Amino acid sequence: MSGSRTDAYVSADLYARLQQFYARQMGLMDYGRPEEWAATFTEDGVFEEPHRLEPLHGRDAIRLSARERVDRLAAEKLDFRHWLAMLDVRPQDDGSLRTRTYALAMRTPRGGALDIFAHVVCHDHLVEADGSWAVRHRHIEHDGVAGEGR
Amino acid sequence: MSGSRTDAYVSADLYARLQQFYARQMGLMDYGRPEEWAATFTEDGVFEEPHRLEPLHGRDAIRLSARERVDRLAAEKLDFRHWLAMLDVRPQDDGSLRTRTYALAMRTPRGGALDIFAHVVCHDHLVEADGSWAVRHRHIEHDGVAGEGR
Amino acid sequence: MSGSRTDAYVSADLYARLQQFYARQMGLMDYGRPEEWAATFTEDGVFEEPHRLEPLHGRDAIRLSARERVDRLAAEKLDFRHWLAMLDVRPQDDGSLRTRTYALAMRTPRGGALDIFAHVVCHDHLVEADGSWAVRHRHIEHDGVAGEGR
16 A cells, blocks of 8 residues: 555544444454454455465455464463554545554463564455445555565 | 444544543653542542552542552653553443553663563543543453453 | 643544554655655754754754665664554644654564564644644653653
């Protein structure tokens, strides 16, 4: 996502809605509700995180992967948190949105210390759905990985 | 705080006001002004952080505890920062608000290195007061602690 | 920047525009575009970060310093991120704005681990420019440094 710095800002209304969308979406994963999290993707949604897994095609694949992850974290007794910030939004001509957010991944083992272990950048393509948005495409780039779209 | 993902988002106006409320409230503690910080609680406000201290009942108890903490940090020459993010807001039928925010606690000793040492989740019950909000009840859950409302 | 806690909040419109301004401005540095980053300062802009460098006077000096920094990070193969949060805004009588933001500086070496190495506070004086803002004065205070305006 490039786009010059003179690009217009989106409205406060849209910006605040997207901040709430992301706070809730990430909360669903962090609170062990992967099915609801997967429901924030479109039926044909794609999730790409090259550094960590094979691309996931379709909401069903996304749901299964998320369920496995949540179960693994629960088995390991890890509290996991996704922090998103520095949201930038670029409306597209067809009414969809392209967003870029910075994200920190952190975990705390039961009785252990906080570990903020990765910074990634989340590039989303969002389409409207039921008065909110759904993710049609998510691409996660990991900092520190050569060739990750910098 | 549960509430399904289809719950409506709050207005940009409310969301931005709450973001400002939290930025200022946390800044008061970080900048060593515990009396003003305590004034953001209601007279009968309750502060609960089970992992760290006994529940505090009433603004006076909250103020005393905050003053002690600020003095201790000053004596230890520690710069302390509270970061809040991922704000989610659920309006209640009586006009009050329930909020959930993620929070990172971090400190830097004089001449030393930054230490981001805990992730917690802040659950607030807010009521309107003088055109802003006051905290009637705050519950802080620490990640990594068994039984902390996950 | 003091100002009592009863100071009015700024509008959602202004707050969301500033959040977007900062997300994009910091992104310009992080994505290796120091010339565009420097263009977000006024012609006579001043950048002060006492703990790290001599004050920079004027956009040209700011641009040169930023270019050197970006080149150095590229040579070192470091992915660098600036996170800003906890934005507080105080409108001034002349229409300009004074802002305070918390900021985390973090880097990830190629193939290495995330290192969140400093917390700073960014104090900006912003003036309107072309429908957005330009930084006339930026002062960065580092946590853990004696005498840094706490």
